[in-house]
Amino acid sequence: MDFPDIRWDIIWNYKELFIRGIWITLALTIVGYLGGIVLGLFLGMGKLSKKKWIYYPSKYYVDFFRGTPLLVQILLIHLAIIPAIFGHSLGYFVSGCVALILNSAAYNAEIIRAGIQSIEKGQMEAARSLGMPNNMAMRHIILPQALRRMIPPLGNELIALLKDSSLVTVIAANDLLYAGKVVAGAYSRFWEPYITVAILYLFLTFFFGKIITYVENRFSNSFVPKQKKGMFSIRR
Amino acid sequence: MIKIQGLHKSFGELEVLNGIDYEVKEKEIICVIGPSGSGKSTFLRCINMLEDVTSGDVFIDGVKVNDAKTDINAIRKEVGMVFQQFNLFPHMRVLENITIAPIKIKNMNPKEAQTLAHQLLKKVGLGDKANSYPEQLSGGQMQRVAIARALAMQPKIMLFDEPTSALDPEMVNEVLDVMKQLANEGMTMVVVTHEMGFAKEMGDRVLFMDQGLLVEEGTPEQIFNSPQHERTQAFLSKVL
Numbered sequence: 029m030d031f032p033d034i035r036w037d038i039i040w041n042y043k044e045l046f047i048r049g050i051w052i053t054l055a056l057t058i059v060g061y062l063g064g065i066v067l068g069l070f071l072g073m074g075k076l077s078k079k080k081w082i083y084y085p086s087k088y089y090v091d092f093f094r095g096t097p098l099l100v101q102i103l104l105i106h107l108a109i110i111p112a113i114f115g116h117s118l119g120y121f122v123s124g125c126v127a128l129i130l131n132s133a134a135y136n137a138e139i140i141r142a143g144i145q146s147i148e149k150g151q152m153e154a155a156r157s158l159g160m161p162n163n164m165a166m167r168h169i170i171l172p173q174a175l176r177r178m179i180p181p182l183g184n185e186l187i188a189l190l191k192d193s194s195l196v197t198v199i200a201a202n203d204l205l206y207a208g209k210v211v212a213g214a215y216s217r218f219w220e221p222y223i224t225v226a227i228l229y230l231f232l233t234f235f236f237g238k239i240i241t242y243v244e245n246r247f248s249n250s251f252v253p254k255q256k257k258g259m260f261s262i263r264r
Numbered sequence: 265m266i267k268i269q270g271l272h273k274s275f276g277e278l279e280v281l282n283g284i285d286y287e288v289k290e291k292e293i294i295c296v297i298g299p300s301g302s303g304k305s306t307f308l309r310c311i312n313m314l315e316d317v318t319s320g321d322v323f324i325d326g327v328k329v330n331d332a333k334t335d336i337n338a339i340r341k342e343v344g345m346v347f348q349q350f351n352l353f354p355h356m357r358v359l360e361n362i363t364i365a366p367i368k369i370k371n372m373n374p375k376e377a378q379t380l381a382h383q384l385l386k387k388v389g390l391g392d393k394a395n396s397y398p399e400q401l402s403g404g405q406m407q408r409v410a411i412a413r414a415l416a417m418q419p420k421i422m423l424f425d426e427p428t429s430a431l432d433p434e435m436v437n438e439v440l441d442v443m444k445q446l447a448n449e450g451m452t453m454v455v456v457t458h459e460m461g462f463a464k465e466m467g468d469r470v471l472f473m474d475q476g477l478l479v480e481e482g483t484p485e486q487i488f489n490s491p492q493h494e495r496t497q498a499f500l501s502k503v504l
């Protein structure tokens with residue numbers, strides 16, 4: 029094996045590029061994630077609908093976005109669909125966000141559908157028997173319980189989306205991976221930029237992982253609010 | 265008050281109710297007994313349309329319940345239901361469990377709803393549990409909250425589907441006592457139960473169901489002391 033002597037100064041010279049890359053990756057991930065949850069909520073409920081004109085579009089949407097590569101979706105949206113609608117490109121960021129929202133919505137839809145279905149039938153029946161219309165029961169009774177059960181899989185989805193967001197590099201989005209590519213291209217060196225990119229992604233996933241764990245603990249199985257620390261905890 | 269005519273219900277191929285006719289009068293306590301799988305729950309659930317009926321009609325106060333033009337939610341406001349498994353909302357405190365329906369459906373103001381909830385909790389003997397979560401309560405307490413929750417809509421009719429079957433024996437009476445109190449206040453009640461003691465003591469009429477049919481109907485004395493039908497006799501000899 030032939031290891032080159034590592035030159036970290038290259039990375040340092042491009043630090044602004046990497047920092048901007050981190051921000052853009054974060055922005056894409058967060059916009060894609062939140063948008064994907066909102067859209068996924070409607071799709072997930074759509075897949076539970078008894079009305080065929082709601083069920084089938086939701087189902088085909090989910091099938092399409094889960095059944096085709098995200099990379100292809102990004103190219104289609106950026107190069108074909110958005111120019112066809114607006115007459116010109118809206119830039120990589122808009123295309124990237126749209127692609128990530130549409131894609132993650134399909135995965136979230138399945139999580140949300142499963143979460144809603146996991147709530148005992150009796151909950152809906154009790155709500156309906158009190159005279160609540162279906163939507164009201166969904167909003168006040170079913171979703172608050174289902175959302176808790178969705179937290180772990182939705183957390184996994186966040187990490188997956190963070191990593192998948194690197195695919196927008198293909199449309200020259202200035203994301204984190206793209207920063208690495210630029211440096212690699214400029215110097216024809218690959219170790220430093222891609223190791224740096226890998227480490228930075230690792231930091232980001234670690235950071236998101238911490239947030240997820242916090243949220244999971246906060247909304248653990250019990251609905252009873254946790255006692256404030258110190259009241260009943262055994263002191264060392 | 266409740267009029268049931270030629271009620272049929274099938275789940276796919278399976279015929280669960282095979283033509284039931286019955287009329288419940290105001291302030292009557294109707295106890296429904298019968299073997300497991302005979303269709304008692306289905307019968308009860310057809311009254312408030314938790315199950316849609318296959319054929320036949322259900323009228324409440326003269327309004328046809330199984331009519332597409334009927335606002336089923338308006339009917340359900342008048343018909344409270346208590347389930348075997350309580351079905352309290354676990355993410356809400358006891359107080360919210362009781363107030364959510366009046367606030368959201370009847371637009372009752374929250375203060376008023378809370379006052380009502382506290383009164384109802386006192387009535388079911390749980391005045392001190394308003395701020396508990398369901399998981400912090402025993403089965404008997406949960407079922408009493410469930411009764412209070414249904415009463416908060418100030419219904420004219422209460423349906424009970426084996427309200428004590430999921431309870432430990434020592435908790436059965438606390439729930440039955442609340443139901444007796446309710447009966448004495450003149451509530452119209454349809455109670456599916458395995459508690460023959462309750463049926464004997466409180467029932468105005470007892471209905472014996474078997475295989476989707478209303479086999480026999482009468483006063484508790486008639487049904488328990490001199491059942492006319494073979495199947496009623498066979499069932500009672502097993503459970504008494």
Ligand SMILES: Nc1ncnc2c1ncn2[C@@H]1O[C@H](COP(=O)(O)OP(=O)(O)OP(=O)(O)O)[C@@H](O)[C@H]1O
Pocket residue numbers: 275278280298299300301302303304305306307
């Ligand atoms: N949603 C459903 N889908 C299919 N079959 C059902 C459904 N609900 C009930 N059944 C069937 O209908 C029949 C009557 O059920 P039902 O629950 O009304 O009986 P029950 O008299 O209440 O019995 P138990 O005393 O056990 O509660 C049973 O054979 C049951 O399996």
Ligand SMILES: [Mg+2]
Pocket residue numbers: 304305306425426
């Ligand atoms: Mg039953």
